[in-house]
Amino acid sequence: MNQENPSPGEGRRRGPVPGIRLKLTVFLLPLVFLLVILIAAAVTKITDDAIRNDLMQRGVAISRVVALSSGYSILSGDRLAMDRLAAETKNSTGDIEYVSIRDTENVVLAHNLIEEHGKAYVAPEPRKALGTFLETQAYETMRGGKELIEFSTPIFFSGKRVGTVSLAISRDSVLAAQKSIRKSIAIAAAVFLGIALLGTFVIASFITTPVKQLSSGVNELSTGVQFTPIPIRSRDELGELTRNFNRMAETILSQKNRLTRYAKDLEESYIATVRVLAASIDARDPYTLGHSTRVAFLACELGRKLGFSTEEIEHLEKASLFHDVGKIRTPDDILLKGQRLNLQEVEVMRRHPDEGADILRMAPSLHRYIPVVRYHHEWYNGNGYPEGKKNAEIPIHAQIISIADAFDAMITSRPYRRALTTKGAIEEIMRFRGTQFSPELTDAFVRMLQEMPPMEAVSADTAGRRGMAL
Numbered sequence: 001m002n003q004e005n006p007s008p009g010e011g012r013r014r015g016p017v018p019g020i021r022l023k024l025t026v027f028l029l030p031l032v033f034l035l036v037i038l039i040a041a042a043v044t045k046i047t048d049d050a051i052r053n054d055l056m057q058r059g060v061a062i063s064r065v066v067a068l069s070s071g072y073s074i075l076s077g078d079r080l081a082m083d084r085l086a087a088e089t090k091n092s093t094g095d096i097e098y099v100s101i102r103d104t105e106n107v108v109l110a111h112n113l114i115e116e117h118g119k120a121y122v123a124p125e126p127r128k129a130l131g132t133f134l135e136t137q138a139y140e141t142m143r144g145g146k147e148l149i150e151f152s153t154p155i156f157f158s159g160k161r162v163g164t165v166s167l168a169i170s171r172d173s174v175l176a177a178q179k180s181i182r183k184s185i186a187i188a189a190a191v192f193l194g195i196a197l198l199g200t201f202v203i204a205s206f207i208t209t210p211v212k213q214l215s216s217g218v219n220e221l222s223t224g225v226q227f228t229p230i231p232i233r234s235r236d237e238l239g240e241l242t243r244n245f246n247r248m249a250e251t252i253l254s255q256k257n258r259l260t261r262y263a264k265d266l267e268e269s270y271i272a273t274v275r276v277l278a279a280s281i282d283a284r285d286p287y288t289l290g291h292s293t294r295v296a297f298l299a300c301e302l303g304r305k306l307g308f309s310t311e312e313i314e315h316l317e318k319a320s321l322f323h324d325v326g327k328i329r330t331p332d333d334i335l336l337k338g339q340r341l342n343l344q345e346v347e348v349m350r351r352h353p354d355e356g357a358d359i360l361r362m363a364p365s366l367h368r369y370i371p372v373v374r375y376h377h378e379w380y381n382g383n384g385y386p387e388g389k390k391n392a393e394i395p396i397h398a399q400i401i402s403i404a405d406a407f408d409a410m411i412t413s414r415p416y417r418r419a420l421t422t423k424g425a426i427e428e429i430m431r432f433r434g435t436q437f438s439p440e441l442t443d444a445f446v447r448m449l450q451e452m453p454p455m456e457a458v459s460a461d462t463a464g465r466r467g468m469a470l
């Protein structure tokens with residue numbers, strides 16, 4: 001965006017404006033985060049359920065097998081078989097805490113712990129029923145500080161209930177498995193979030209990079225610096241937009257170059273006209289023939305000494321050619337009068353800076369020369385005309401032309417006075433140092449003249465009074 005030419009809307013902005021990348025990130029990341037959390041929660045729930053179901057099915061199956069296997073032993077009183085069954089069942093997997101076989105009176109007939117034999121079975125409390133699977137009831141409970149799931153299956157033999165098997169499986173292994181899976185899911189979710197963050201940046205960059213390039217291209221076009229076509233990196237809508245922008249920029253640049261050429265041609269044409277006009281004015285009076293050209297030469301030389309840029313020197317040259325263009329409107333009987341002018345005639349003569357400004361005002365491309373033309377007869381101390389400006393109020397180019405104009409007038413003859421030598425003119429210029437002319441410019445001008453070959457008078461045959469140029 002062009003910082004130098006903000007639009008009215010931009011003027012109200014304060015502080016940094018969030019870019020598209022930040023907006024996309026702020027919009028997409030919460031969505032991705034929510035999605036990842038939901039997926040992780042769903043996967044956790046599914047795996048938890050699967051682990052729990054596996055435990056339940058295993059517990060129910062083992063309990064039923066023990067119940068089926070112990071019916072005959074109860075009836076036959078084969079306690080040894082029951083003990084072996086309880087012990088082998090307990091040892092079959094590491095997470096079975098106990099196996100208890102009891103009769104219908106709730107007396108423990110077999111247990112993996114011998115000391116429990118003959119005791120009344122006491123169910124662990126508190127217990128929470130988890131449901132009945134076939135005829136096996138499952139409870140969530142605790143014993144000895146361990147979380148357990150107890151499975152109780154009635155024992156039938158020949159259709160008659162003869163006892164109950166209670167079998168408890170520790171939940172530790174299940175909890176460990178759940179913890180391990182949850183940890184894996186959390187790591188996977190974090191990795192996925194990281195990838196999503198990176199992906200969001202990549203997507204945002206994919207969109208914002210062409211937009212930034214387009215913005216930069218618009219800046220190049222608007223600021224007039226050399227435009228470089230934006231590379232087309234995709235075939236999608238952004239690529240099409242970039243292609244169209246490049247075409248539009250080429251058209252604008254082509255039109256701009258054509259208009260610039262036309263404007264330059266027009267200006268050169270107008271300047272040529274004014275050159276002719278200035279030469280014609282100089283030629284109206286044989287004593288001022290070539291005056292504007294000499295003033296332009298002296299002014300440009302002084303500009304160079306002062307370190308002006310090429311552009312400023314060109315400006316100074318054209319302004320010098322135009323400086324007396326207003327004299328086109330000065331009547332011949334005053335302009336060509338071979339004697340001193342009376343007060344009324346001086347008044348008419350002194351209108352030429354304003355007349356010159358009026359002429360230049362007709363061409364917008366020459367407006368920049370108006371201040372110089374208008375103020376080339378102002379004095380450093382404010383005693384000049386038309387406005388009585390002084391010091392820095394007078395444009396520097398006007399001050400330079402003022403010295404060059406006066407010097408050229410002195411070294412050329414007039415009907416009413418004889419031309420001065422370069423040396424004499426320098427002395428005269430120095431006499432007006434600090435009054436008519438800026439002290440610094442006077443010193444620089446004199447130094448310049450002293451380094452140049454003497455510029456003797458064009459015509460020195462006419463006697464007359466010395467004075468400054470009008």
Ligand SMILES: [Fe+2]
Pocket residue numbers: 323324352376377405470
């Ligand atoms: Fe003048």
